[in-house]
Amino acid sequence: MNWKSEIKAAADRIAGHAQVTPVMESRVVGLDYPVEMKLEHMQHTGSFKARGAFNTLLSMEVPQAGVVAASGGNHGAAAAFAARALDHPAKIFVPELAGPSKIALIEQIGADLSVVSGEYANALTMARIHEEETGAMQIHAYDAPATVAGQGTCFAEWDAQGLQADTVLIAVGGGGLIAGALAWFQGARKVVAVEPETSCALHAALGAGEPVDVSVSGIAANALGARQIGRICFDLAQGVNSVLVPDEAIAAAQQTLWQAHRILVEPAGATALAALMSGAYQPDPGERVAVLVCGGNIAPDPLAG
Template sequence: MDETPDVTPEGIERAAGRIGGYIRRTPVIEAEPGLYFKLEFLQHAGSFKPRGAFNRILSAREAGALPEAGVIAASGGNHGLAVAHAARTLGIRAEIFVPEVTAAVKVAGLRALGAEVHQTGSLYADARTASLKRAAETGALDVHAYDQPETVTGQATLGRELLGQVPDLGAVLVAVGGGGLAAGIAAALGGTGRVVAVEPERSPTLREALSHGSPVDVEVGGVAADALGASRLGSIAFGLLSGVRSLLVPDEAIVTARRELWQRYRIAVEPAGATAYAALLTGAHRPAPGEPTVIILCGANTDPADLQARPS
């Protein structure tokens, strides 16, 4: 495992070196003057998740703690795809538990990657409970979707990349479910000053945690629930995001943002991948004059068939 349990600059540097041969350095484009898109949906397995998955698994292998039973994970879909991809790349076995709401395209992708897939329960939390029971039975390595130091440190490598890709980096808008990506970016950028967390109104795990002073269980749902449907913010994320600006966007805005990304830029992302952009379109986030704004387009495991052209 990482030498310290915390997500530190040193740990982020080690993670970048550890996973560098296994992930893509995804591009940034200037979509409009002063507006940048980080195209993380071009990452292996279609989302940012391989960063954390590889870091967790490779850290265990370095420590001689990778069991013969392989790895196990609970996921709304994207984390499972990342773990399955990492396992196939490294030649180990993967078992993935997902809730019944997981998009069919993600379930099909998991099976195509050779993972043993179990669909159980209506929420991520149900899949998580089932995966922990199974891990206890088999001895497989648990790869958490967002609340392990190795996972968050792996996600932080995205923020590390941004520092070298966008001059005079300003606000960074990032979608939040369990909080691992936003937390990692905040750690890489040295705090929450430039991070803007964007959540669906129907899955406000961060907003509720900030309101209560600690992570709490939240009823989740909505169009992005298969990727942003964690029912409780991670404890690591809470520690790193305690001062972050949190914005909520409705499902309708997420749907519109997804279609606008396709119409304007021919970018096809899943609802979770469009959530941060929705904050810009609705005016929930208004960039300061002259401040470069970065939108993290974090996932594209979706069926693009519903990205219909608008009537003329």
């Protein structure tokens, strides 16, 4: 697949639907070097996921039964938002661990929502059953070409905004976002995968030589808690630098973003920065680094009524 062409086409397709999110340079994160940041938590519904959802719906013929998606929360909200914007019915399945904030967000958007017990994998099973029974179109959270190309538009956009970094650190759950980065950069920039110690599907797959099931837990599990890495991501990520961070480092990075910049993000949104602050990834002298701030759906919602 010519990923560059697919991502450029996706960028044209979703223009006017997805937000162009801002970038900034941070010098106040307890580090002795500047960090470029792209604030993708300011995307529609609070995460980068709207890009893949819009690209999927705009590149395919949607059946009368509409769309179905399984999600830890952010993808479900994005799929529901894109479906509503394009006048398609949406059925969303999320696990209980999605939490009340993300569940409420999906409900507010107006999708038909089912909350299932267990983890994301359980929600995916239910979504596949719904797909088979109704003919609805599945919008996969991370392991589909249209999803990956849509997420890749984030990095095409960042390049156009003047990204200077040699290295980009990205939080990983199921792998759609980092797959989009790898598909776009194609070695032009170093990409570092950052995962929580207790939800590390990519790290485990790279160690095993193939995607394997992992147990998931921790403060970022409702966004980064895929039980198995996507095949597209696994194929693109061979040789990628993979690091793990503890929950304590993620929480500290969350707090730093708020205290230094009044940026309020969910744990997943702070995970990439946590790798720098904790020393899990240590740049070489002169190496310019950037982090993708990927999600802002913090729970509990501090401004909920």
